[in-house]
Amino acid sequence: MSENLLEVSGLEKHFPITKGLFRRQVGAVRAVDGIDLQVRSGETLGLVGESGCGKSTTGRLFTRILEPTAGKIVFDGKDISHKSFSQMRPLRRDVQMIFQDPYSSLNPRHTVGSIIAAPLQIQSIPTPQGLKKAVQELLELVGLNPEHYNRYPHEFSGGQRQRIGIARALALRPKMIVADEPVSALDVSIQAQVVNLLDDLQREFDLTYVFIAHDLSVVRHISDRVAVMYLGKVVEIAERDELYKNPRHPYTVALMSAVPVPDPARRDRAQRERVLLTGDVPSPINPPSGCRFRTRCWKAQDICATEEPPLVTRLEDPESHQTACHFPIVEDEQVVGRRPASTPA
Amino acid sequence: MSLGPETSLHDESTPTADAAQERDTSEKAIAGRSLKQIAWRRLKKDRVAVGGGIVILVLIAIAILAPLLIKLLGHPFDEYHNDKIDPTLSLPLGKLGGISKDFLLGVEPVNGRDIFSRIVYGAQTTLTVAFLSAFLSTILGVLFGMSAGFLGGWVDSVISRIMDFLLAFPQLLFSIALVSVLPQSMLGFNTRWSRTIVLIVVIGFFGWPYIGRIVRGQTLSLREREFVEASRSLGARSPRILFREMLPNLAAPILVYTTLIIPTNILTEAALSFLGVGIPPPYPSWGGMLSDALQFYRYDPMFMIIPGAMIFITVLAFNLFGDGLRDALDPKAR
Ligand SMILES: Nc1ncnc2c1ncn2[C@@H]1O[C@H](COP(=O)(O)OP(=O)(O)OP(=O)(O)O)[C@@H](O)[C@H]1O
Ligand code: SF4
Ligand SMILES: [Mg+2]
Numbered sequence: 001m002s003e004n005l006l007e008v009s010g011l012e013k014h015f016p017i018t019k020g021l022f023r024r025q026v027g028a029v030r031a032v033d034g035i036d037l038q039v040r041s042g043e044t045l046g047l048v049g050e051s052g053c054g055k056s057t058t059g060r061l062f063t064r065i066l067e068p069t070a071g072k073i074v075f076d077g078k079d080i081s082h083k084s085f086s087q088m089r090p091l092r093r094d095v096q097m098i099f100q101d102p103y104s105s106l107n108p109r110h111t112v113g114s115i116i117a118a119p120l121q122i123q124s125i126p127t128p129q130g131l132k133k134a135v136q137e138l139l140e141l142v143g144l145n146p147e148h149y150n151r152y153p154h155e156f157s158g159g160q161r162q163r164i165g166i167a168r169a170l171a172l173r174p175k176m177i178v179a180d181e182p183v184s185a186l187d188v189s190i191q192a193q194v195v196n197l198l199d200d201l202q203r204e205f206d207l208t209y210v211f212i213a214h215d216l217s218v219v220r221h222i223s224d225r226v227a228v229m230y231l232g233k234v235v236e237i238a239e240r241d242e243l244y245k246n247p248r249h250p251y252t253v254a255l256m257s258a259v260p261v262p263d264p265a266r267r268d269r270a271q272r273e274r275v276l277l278t279g280d281v282p283s284p285i286n287p288p289s290g291c292r293f294r295t296r297c298w299k300a301q302d303i304c305a306t307e308e309p310p311l312v313t314r315l316e317d318p319e320s321h322q323t324a325c326h327f328p329i330v331e332d333e334q335v336v337g338r339r340p341a342s343t344p345a
Numbered sequence: 346m347s348l349g350p351e352t353s354l355h356d357e358s359t360p361t362a363d364a365a366q367e368r369d370t371s372e373k374a375i376a377g378r379s380l381k382q383i384a385w386r387r388l389k390k391d392r393v394a395v396g397g398g399i400v401i402l403v404l405i406a407i408a409i410l411a412p413l414l415i416k417l418l419g420h421p422f423d424e425y426h427n428d429k430i431d432p433t434l435s436l437p438l439g440k441l442g443g444i445s446k447d448f449l450l451g452v453e454p455v456n457g458r459d460i461f462s463r464i465v466y467g468a469q470t471t472l473t474v475a476f477l478s479a480f481l482s483t484i485l486g487v488l489f490g491m492s493a494g495f496l497g498g499w500v501d502s503v504i505s506r507i508m509d510f511l512l513a514f515p516q517l518l519f520s521i522a523l524v525s526v527l528p529q530s531m532l533g534f535n536t537r538w539s540r541t542i543v544l545i546v547v548i549g550f551f552g553w554p555y556i557g558r559i560v561r562g563q564t565l566s567l568r569e570r571e572f573v574e575a576s577r578s579l580g581a582r583s584p585r586i587l588f589r590e591m592l593p594n595l596a597a598p599i600l601v602y603t604t605l606i607i608p609t610n611i612l613t614e615a616a617l618s619f620l621g622v623g624i625p626p627p628y629p630s631w632g633g634m635l636s637d638a639l640q641f642y643r644y645d646p647m648f649m650i651i652p653g654a655m656i657f658i659t660v661l662a663f664n665l666f667g668d669g670l671r672d673a674l675d676p677k678a679r
Contacts, residue, residue: 023498063578065577065578085582088580092579097574099571099574104570105570105572106572107572107593107594108380108594109379109593110593111379118576118579118581119579122579122580122581122585123579123580152378154380155378168575168579172579
């Protein structure tokens, strides 16, 4: 459990912005801007942040669909940071991805059977029971009718399509699956079913998950640890219960307050105080100096604009809990948001 | 456009729709209905498009069966029939430009050639030029459009500039200049077919940017679709992504726009023949017939109406069919 399946350090991805006929570079989108992270074998790491903060880019770096601008990605003891496409090919069996959009992630012109068979064909995996049988077993595994292998994606509902995507990711029996907002596009009633399926499959196949979401409530159930991202950086990471009980970073607190928890008995402190995130995420082309959250942070002081807070463990926290903030929230702190606690949301 | 209740496009709203087990498991493996089948069903319901399609099929049949039709119902296209011409006025004898049981569409003024045969042979020329030039445009357009969209970067810049340039180019003037300097017969073909080939190449070449632009745009948006990324993340190489993942999704727009450039090509061919740089005499083409009819339109209007109507009907049929096809394949309706 403690052994790391994936380790990244100093990970950066900058997308160049070019202009004109000669594609002169005039700037860069700093989508991921220095991430150090470990994913332990068998765990689920939740990766949370607002839209545009670089979660998908991080996921694509982990699966090496993208090549990092800087930094190192070590998967299963192998440095894969700059492996070429053909060098990566055999390794792709071990890392798979589940995508956000159940409509765009399945080719509308292919039958479900050929979509799920594609990984087996591309990786030339022998199927002693026959390709059709192999596909049907996978369909059954994700709770779909195996007789439906001949159908097309448009004949399924959103949740069923996401199951098809999961079957495709499972076909190669990977060690790790990066799930990029797998339930964000689904009805709330269906979200739980899909999350539970992922949970069951993890137990059955000993999978390691990186589970991306844009709010903390979705990852709460499934994650062992949660990392909170803001503008290309990890601002806080901790064991799940620790993070939900003692959030240190103002951004984490704000994220929690943005999500109503349906069960009043389980409401967190931050929930009661309703700190609402105001304003938009600044542009990753030109991020704020010092702490990137300072433009929206109610605790910001002068030092926040000049010095970037390092991601460190605070004395009173367990070692696995790291926060990047000059003035982390302390126990019993009265969080002063723009709205007082009594105002209804 | 609605797809009818059989398709499960909209059942996201019902939570139970997700429970796959709820579907009758005893139900036999129903072959899924592909988008192709759905489009076909929709096309069949579109009366106007079906009408256009039937006209096109009839025209194709006429073009293919031209020699047979002429043997049965007409006379050789370059045979003079001076006995059908009024010697003083040089106009066809009889009513409506000499239409009779023997000459179904009448005869030409002055020399009395059988208009029916010339229309039938003209259909052959017109459709050959229009189809093959559309085919050439499609091949080039798909090749360059996909390369531009898929590879991006400087390849995209260069191809896009070339397309802009060609679209702004005075195509008709260039074609007139080019066709008039080329020899009448080349590569061992007779005059009729070597000119036909020249027309196909010229029209096809100037037509590809229309297809190319559309294919490029579609490729660009397909490239961003997650299923392409999914395929990449499985280790698929570029040829598989291009041909297995992208091309099937491009087939519909390609088909539609190929159908829709055919009428444009028919008009271009007619214009070039009308201007005297198309199919050379005595070989028949509809545009050439129109041009011949110009000097007689007051005295023998049928001579002009018949080829004009053929061009009109053919162009209309292709446009109606193409529009119907586009509606049937409309990606927004999925
Ligand atoms: N291929 C690309 N080229 C240029 N910029 C990109 C590219 N991919 C992502 N970006 C930019 O990088 C930033 C981070 O994008 P990313 O998709 O990783 O965010 P995200 O956290 O996944 O957001 P969302 O919740 O909307 O999915 C965004 O500003 C985005 O515009
Ligand atoms: S470092 Fe300063 S600006 Fe950044 S989160 Fe902490 S208090 Fe706010
Ligand atoms: Mg994303």
